[in-house]
Amino acid sequence: MLYITRREHFSSSHVLNNPELSAEENTAIFGKCNGFHGHNYYLEVTLAGETDPGSGYVMDLKVLKSVINESIIKLVDHKFLNDLEMFRGIIPTTENMAMVFWKILESRISLPNARLYSIKLFETEKNFVEYKGG
Numbered sequence: 001m002l003y004i005t006r007r008e009h010f011s012s013s014h015v016l017n018n019p020e021l022s023a024e025e026n027t028a029i030f031g032k033c034n035g036f037h038g039h040n041y042y043l044e045v046t047l048a049g050e051t052d053p054g055s056g057y058v059m060d061l062k063v064l065k066s067v068i069n070e071s072i073i074k075l076v077d078h079k080f081l082n083d084l085e086m087f088r089g090i091i092p093t094t095e096n097m098a099m100v101f102w103k104i105l106e107s108r109i110s111l112p113n114a115r116l117y118s119i120k121l122f123e124t125e126k127n128f129v130e131y132k133g134g
Contacts, residue, residue: 003117005046006064010077013038014092017082042122043072045105049114058114071104094123098131106133 014037016030026034045068049058075084081092086104090096098121109116122128 001048002051002058003046003048004058004061004064004114005044006061006068007042007044008065008068008073009040009042010073011038011040012076012079012081014081016091016093018091039123042120042128043068043101044118044120044122045116046118046120047109047111047114048117049111052113059109059111064109067105067108071108072101094121094127094129095131097121098129102131102133 015035016033017026018029021029045064047059047064051058075086081087081097086100087096090100098119101121102116102119105119106116116133118130118132120128120130
């Protein structure tokens, strides 16, 4: 089994807030993230598979780049995540973002020799989430 990864970057802002909780509860849970703020995110998409005998690729990384950019990056880059349809009714935590991105990409990556393996979303240099479907 081979693993290939494409890394992309985007900048977005958000507010972490649960509308079902009081202002005090939201502040207690989310702290300063309960206010308007942004991040420079890095998204890593990893596929697992075998090489195609004709190309030697698991997937052409230029094609994977295009899928990621068209399906996710152009929708979230320099956007306020709370206003986006993909996060309607979802608190845009890094964890939830990774799961939403998985659902989006899972339907767009269908290869006979490879599958979506993981999504890593780096919120900061030190903080990231890894999601492997489920």
